[in-house]
Amino acid sequence: MKGYAPYYSRLERVDLKPVLVPHSDYQALVLHQLRTHYGPGVVLINKDWPLAAKLWMTDLSAITTLLQDDYSDQGPAARDPASLLRSYLLLLMTNPEMGITEWVNELKRTPIYAILSGFPLDDLPGVGTFYDFFDRLWPAVDKHLKPKKQRKRKGKAKKGKKKGEKAPTTTPGRVERLVKWMMRHADKKTALPADKLFDFFQSQIVSMSAKFGLLGDLSALSAAGDGTPIVTAAYPRSKPSCDCRARGIAECNHPRIYSQPDCNSGWDSARERYFNGYHLYMISAADSKHDLPLYPRLQPASRHDAVSLVISAVEFKQRFTLGAVDKMLLDAAHDAESIYLLLEHQGMEPFIDLNVRSKKNTVSKTASDIRISPKGIPICPKGKEMKPNGTDRKLHRRKWRCSPDCGCSTAKFGRTFYTKTSDDPRLFPKTPRDSEKWKLVYKRRTSIERSNKREKVDYKLESGRHRSTMMWYMRIYGIMICQHMDAWYVSQKDEWDKLKSTICPTAA
Ligand SMILES: [Zn+2]
């Protein structure tokens, strides 16, 4: 199989294969430790109750099975992977700006966090144990996607012209070439180092959300996609790979060694400044009331939304097995003919706003005197919007008419005009942009913006002070799991709150 080089020798597999700890054992340990530490009348303060409920109800034990091959057949007993994961989620839920080192201290200071993690109070893990666990979730030699040695970077990314405006679309030719390449290779899945994380996330977390009915109609899901900047450092760090400088040669073309090879510089349209880091492209379940994320992908900061979508749409389609995605909702930055082609090919109906800046909206291919408005409505030579005059379902075309008094035509009943999806799927999509259905479907697109915002604002995604792409993926998947668990709690609140009397019997 094509893809990354698996690690085998990178990790010293010194720890014995962990034994699967059934979730009921975890629950029993929590009860026992709560009773012995706080006495029989445990009272959880209000802030801690939802945390307890979420962790009590979420069975993470499958992570142990997933990691079996990454441990040794002998050696000291390994720490329960499910507890390490639970503890990391607890960090994100309570102190998202904390690093692992501080968290290990926090566990000592705050016994309730250690108990809810599933650690015996007299045997807390150290920092290295957490990092060993993360390493095992990333089955590639390299903690970055690209090699550190790279050609010298030239020039700066383009910026948007107006406030809030994204950088101009990369040349449509580039998107088109990528689409053609991806369509030729779409049935060959290339393994990615983040696949292990996705497998766990899909089989244990997203599947629960599906079971709770939180994703929408599984046989016809609406997905939304959008990119967001992840600022990792103020400046890119690199050093020369040669000694030209020392030999008095000021300018050379030798590659440099970049400490964060997957990051570069891009334009942040919301903050209106250049930044160094990643472009996180996320696909979410658009019909989900809880704006639940489905597939994350880290790209270099300079990458454009349209390019990221092409890669993400194909990778997602290859990996997502819980339902059929039949609509993809995207903003005008994705308005490129080849993206319509790709999505149709993937069996998804594109819902994409027309980019008003695009010159391609003005001239119709079929009649040179008719222009098309940003909503996809034909404009007659006198500048009036033509009126819809029925749909011919057999010929898959819509009829438009201008009244005779407009004067744009000498025809007895006024000017008529036909639009056909096959003529231009971009200007005349299957679901017309001026229809009620379009409005209903497309208004859910902002779900992806709320999801991305939740990760960045509430879960402080950018506060991770990580140097490796591996750790950024851990953080992103961790936060995504929290988002799903939050949704479970909110949607099952009445049911789950009844557990209070089991976990803390004297609490009202
Ligand atoms: Zn050199």
Ligand SMILES: [Zn+2]
């Ligand atoms: Zn007219």
